[in-house]
Amino acid sequence: MLGDPLYADTSALVKLIIDENESESLARYVSESDLQLTSSVIAEVELLRAVKRVERGRLDEAxxxxxEMILVPVSTDIKHRAVNIGPESLGSSDAIHLATAIEIQADLRGFVSYDNRLIDSARGAGIGATSLVG
Structure with missing residues (x-):
């Protein structure tokens, strides 16, 4: 049985593949929880391109x-919400991530990102967002 969803944007997913400062604490949190990693389907492209650029040998791991994740398709509702959400300074992919999290917010157990602008926007939308650090 899958656990409740933990939304992770690509900045968090990269840390689960590429060794960065916060990688260990995030990996520990994910492995010790009963939460199911969840993201927008756009994370597939973002993560694979990031890993390919930085550490190609870990593509299979990515x-x-x-x-193993739940990848939420970009529906018409998500697209419309993403166009109008948050500050204009929020990038397109971050707006899609935020709109996706809002779409599944009723079931969401958390939102993890390492992008301060996205975290602030998620909090502004009533989503408990955080960055897990060592």
Missing amino acids: QQLLD
Whole structure:
């Protein structure tokens, strides 16, 4: 049985594949929780391109992570919400991530990102967002 969803944007997913400062604390949190990693389907492209750019040898690991996640399709409602959400300074992919999290907010157990602008926007939308650090 899958646990409740934990929304992770690509900045968080990268840390589960590429060793960065916060990687260990995030990996520990995810492995010790009963939460199901969840993201927008756009995370598949974002994560694979980021890993390909930085550490190509870990592409299979990135794909395995994605295969174990819930990837939410970009519906018409999500597209419309993303166009109008948050400050204009919020990038397009971040707006899609935020709109997706809002779409599934009723079931969401948390939102993890390492992008301060996205975290602030998520909090402004009533989503408990955080960055997990060592």
